[in-house]
Amino acid sequence: MYRFKPELRIPGPVPVPSEVSLQMARPVINHRGAVFKEKFPDVLSRLKLLFGTENTVYMVTGSGTAGMETAVSNLVSPGTPVLCLVGGFFGKRWAELCTAYKAVVHVLEFPWDRGVDPDQVAEFLAQHPEIELIFAVHNESSTGVLNDIEAISRARGDHQALLVVDAVSALGGTPCEMDARGLDVVVSASQKCLMMPPGAAFIALSERAQTYMEQSEASRYYFDLRRYQQFLEKGETPFTPNIHIVFALEEALRMMEAEGLENVYARHLLMRDMARAGARALGLELLVSDADASPTLTAVKFPQADEFRQRVRERYGVEFAGGQGVHAGRVFRIGHMGYATPLDVLTALAVLEIELKKFGRATEAAERVMAAQ
Numbered sequence: 001m002y003r004f005k006p007e008l009r010i011p012g013p014v015p016v017p018s019e020v021s022l023q024m025a026r027p028v029i030n031h032r033g034a035v036f037k038e039k040f041p042d043v044l045s046r047l048k049l050l051f052g053t054e055n056t057v058y059m060v061t062g063s064g065t066a067g068m069e070t071a072v073s074n075l076v077s078p079g080t081p082v083l084c085l086v087g088g089f090f091g092k093r094w095a096e097l098c099t100a101y102k103a104v105v106h107v108l109e110f111p112w113d114r115g116v117d118p119d120q121v122a123e124f125l126a127q128h129p130e131i132e133l134i135f136a137v138h139n140e141s142s143t144g145v146l147n148d149i150e151a152i153s154r155a156r157g158d159h160q161a162l163l164v165v166d167a168v169s170a171l172g173g174t175p176c177e178m179d180a181r182g183l184d185v186v187v188s189a190s191q192k193c194l195m196m197p198p199g200a201a202f203i204a205l206s207e208r209a210q211t212y213m214e215q216s217e218a219s220r221y222y223f224d225l226r227r228y229q230q231f232l233e234k235g236e237t238p239f240t241p242n243i244h245i246v247f248a249l250e251e252a253l254r255m256m257e258a259e260g261l262e263n264v265y266a267r268h269l270l271m272r273d274m275a276r277a278g279a280r281a282l283g284l285e286l287l288v289s290d291a292d293a294s295p296t297l298t299a300v301k302f303p304q305a306d307e308f309r310q311r312v313r314e315r316y317g318v319e320f321a322g323g324q325g326v327h328a329g330r331v332f333r334i335g336h337m338g339y340a341t342p343l344d345v346l347t348a349l350a351v352l353e354i355e356l357k358k359f360g361r362a363t364e365a366a367e368r369v370m371a372a373q
Ligand SMILES: Cc1ncc(COP(=O)(O)O)c(C=O)c1O
Pocket: 011, 012, 063, 064, 065, 066, 090, 137, 139, 140, 141, 142, 166, 167, 168, 169, 189, 198
């Protein structure tokens, strides 16, 4: 058997461009030294364009969940009434985190194959004026649903609740427009659309969320954003940061800026459309409708999903992700985010086609390629 070129087609972590990888090999520098202090605030502030905010973006060393916990630990104190919008594994994670921090947790459940219904959110809020925080997921990676986060934000009307958004697999792959959409807290991470290895989370707060966070009685230490704010004024972080992610971020942002954000988003939409057209031409059933489809990953229903994934991994070195939660074993997910191009989607579809034949699902090669084109 020949040696594989590993091909990560999962919804994160994603392949990293060599320009970014090279940054990870740079010598370690003093995180309290002049070079870091000059670079760090400048690089972080360039993330504002992706968040669509005028407000400060903070970096926390840790994975995406560390970013989520930063949000919860800075906002939730025992007894805080919160609403979690759950339509998948990561919505559920918000509810678990809020429970861990002793919030009074209300959950609105949505089927794990479609978006959050803003009307139900509005209806719930009308009956619950006490809710202070709403937790939502922009792009639910467990299902491949892109929620209409703007409609969820609008569903609040003049209700007081702050909207906290997990944009871990969305930021950099689809417009966030935090300020324009009235999102109060947005969390993301390095290893998805931002084309970096895992190791850092990013978080931004609206002015209202900033005030709420400062006045909150919440217990916090490592994730205390008040410390991050004080230290950022000096160009530092309160604790030793992932220095190399800062180098990597500078390069990843340079690449995205050079491509142009509009082109980055258009590339993700093209990959989404190719993956969906190609999978359909192969006779596969998609988990979510076109209206709810994510630009960064595609979930495909398949009864022998795990056996199929193992076979594809062993024979081609291509990694697809498995189903999560209720979809475990019955869905596989194709990641097309970050450092991915339409050619990568064609490769994934070619592998699917060849292997599907062995699962008794043959179609004509031309049909697949033409559908994708
Ligand atoms: C939407 C979403 N939220 C949160 C996370 C959690 O991130 P991490 O695994 O980096 O903690 C992920 C990771 O897959 C995700 O896709």
